[in-house]
Amino acid sequence: xxxxxxxxxxxxxxxxxxxxxxxxxxxxxxxxxxxxxxxxxxxxxxxxxxxxxxxxxxxxxxxxxxxxxxxxxxxxxxxxxxxxxxxxxxxxxxxxxxxxxxxxxxxxxxxxxxxxxxxxxxxxxxxxxxxxxxxxxxxxxxxxxxxxxxxxxxxxxxxxxxxxxxxxxxxxxxxxxxxxxxxxxxxxxxxxxxxxxxxxxxxxxxxxxxxxxxxxxxxxxxxxxxxxxx
Amino acid sequence: xxxxxxxxxxxxxxxxxxxxxxxxxxxxxxxxxxxxxxxxxxxxxxxxxxxxxxxxxxxxxxxxxxxxxxxxxxxxxxxxxxxxxxxxxxxxxxxxxxxxxxxxxxxxxxxxxxxxxxxxxxxxxxxxxxxxxxxxxxxxxxxxxxxxxxxxxxxxxxxxxxxxxxxxxxxxxxxxxxxxxxxxxxxxxxxxxx
Numbered sequence: 001x002x003x004x005x006x007x008x009x010x011x012x013x014x015x016x017x018x019x020x021x022x023x024x025x026x027x028x029x030x031x032x033x034x035x036x037x038x039x040x041x042x043x044x045x046x047x048x049x050x051x052x053x054x055x056x057x058x059x060x061x062x063x064x065x066x067x068x069x070x071x072x073x074x075x076x077x078x079x080x081x082x083x084x085x086x087x088x089x090x091x092x093x094x095x096x097x098x099x100x101x102x103x104x105x106x107x108x109x110x111x112x113x114x115x116x117x118x119x120x121x122x123x124x125x126x127x128x129x130x131x132x133x134x135x136x137x138x139x140x141x142x143x144x145x146x147x148x149x150x151x152x153x154x155x156x157x158x159x160x161x162x163x164x165x166x167x168x169x170x171x172x173x174x175x176x177x178x179x180x181x182x183x184x185x186x187x188x189x190x191x192x193x194x195x196x197x198x199x200x201x202x203x204x205x206x207x208x209x210x211x212x213x214x215x216x217x218x219x220x221x222x223x224x225x226x227x228x229x230x
Numbered sequence: 231x232x233x234x235x236x237x238x239x240x241x242x243x244x245x246x247x248x249x250x251x252x253x254x255x256x257x258x259x260x261x262x263x264x265x266x267x268x269x270x271x272x273x274x275x276x277x278x279x280x281x282x283x284x285x286x287x288x289x290x291x292x293x294x295x296x297x298x299x300x301x302x303x304x305x306x307x308x309x310x311x312x313x314x315x316x317x318x319x320x321x322x323x324x325x326x327x328x329x330x331x332x333x334x335x336x337x338x339x340x341x342x343x344x345x346x347x348x349x350x351x352x353x354x355x356x357x358x359x360x361x362x363x364x365x366x367x368x369x370x371x372x373x374x375x376x377x378x379x380x381x382x383x384x385x386x387x388x389x390x391x392x393x394x395x396x397x398x399x400x401x402x403x404x405x406x407x408x409x410x411x412x413x414x415x416x417x418x419x420x421x422x423x424x
Contacts, residue, residue: 012400015407021384050360050407054379057357057364061272063265064282072260072286073253076293 011040014047159199160208161228170221178221182214241305248296260289267313273376274317276365284320288313303390311391321369363413371406378403
């Protein structure tokens with residue numbers, strides 16, 4: 001239901017008139033009006049009574065619990081700590097700090113994988129180099145080459161490739177000694193049937209035939225050897 | 231300065247005394263406003279737990295704003311303005327069912343004719359009915375009734391803290407009062423009591 005419109009504009013000022021918050025001019029205007037308007041006099045009485053009832057009603061309500069203040073102080077302390085942390089951080093930076101920060105970011109996370117990759121490749125290269133070192137510096141194996149396999153190397157220069165099948169009972173140490181004495185490296189193998197590929201650098205004094213001949217002189221180690229080609 | 235001394239200090243001076251970090255002064259400011267703000271919040275949100283949570287938010291905002299308060303408005307207007315905004319936020323959190331209020335017929339017991347005329351109703355009974363009638367008003371009307379009738383604030387002050395024109399304050403107060411009157415009369419409160 002639409003509320004009734006007030007008959008007089010002064011009626012809308014009556015709460016302020018009761019509160020004594022009108023300007024002196026408005027207060028005078030309302031007071032003059034009230035002297036002659038019975039309706040607004042009744043309205044004034046209602047406003048006065050209603051205000052008393054409302055004040056009495058709200059004043060009976062309990063206040064907040066003491067815990068509210070404790071909560072407030074705890075949150076203020078948290079705010080102080082947060083503000084303190086913010087204040088310790090620099091708010092402005094020089095152009096040099098900006099440039100340094102920009103460069104520093106280049107070497108942060110995104111470079112870590114690249115650096116790790118370089119280190120891994122370096123380590124692999126080092127390990128492969130060690131494979132080619134004299135046998136005295138290698139671990140001394142005791143099993144057959146088929147049981148343990150043989151570390152392989154990669155020839156650095158163009159080479160002759162010879163496929164060799166070693167005797168099943170041959171030991172790693174004498175095999176390495178033979179390959180080293182011939183100036184070669186194991187570059188692949190073993191295959192499923194136990195064959196290895198040896199690499200020999202091409203040089204004027206070394207041919208595939210001479211290598212095959214020398215391999216053939218060690219039947220206790222070499223079961224079969226054949227040229228694969230350069 | 232002990233707590234007793236703060237009683238004679240104006241709001242503005244008490245606010246200034248809170249700076250830079252005077253906990254005693256701030257505690258005095260809190261004590262001066264805790265009940266007023268809490269009662270206002272109770273009127274608006276009609277939930278004691280929520281009102282207390284918002285009270286803490288309001289006074290925390292007051293503490294944060296101590297250094298920025300310009301003194302262009304009264305301290306009370308500033309604090310109640312903060313409370314108004316926090317209360318509006320708080321109301322958004324509650325469900326529409328809670329916000330809509332309870333139909334007055336469901337919560338107000340009509341007087342039994344055997345109890346005699348309603349003028350015998352004591353002040354507490356009237357207070358109970360008034361409270362229930364207030365809670366049946368819209369949040370906007372409850373709020374403005376509280377400001378004008380309980381806090382006794384001027385219309386320009388209410389206009390400032392609610393951010394609405396003075397004329398809107400006038401009409402809203404008038405209509406809210408008329409609605410209260412009708413509700414109370416509907417439940418037997420005679421006009422001469424109102």
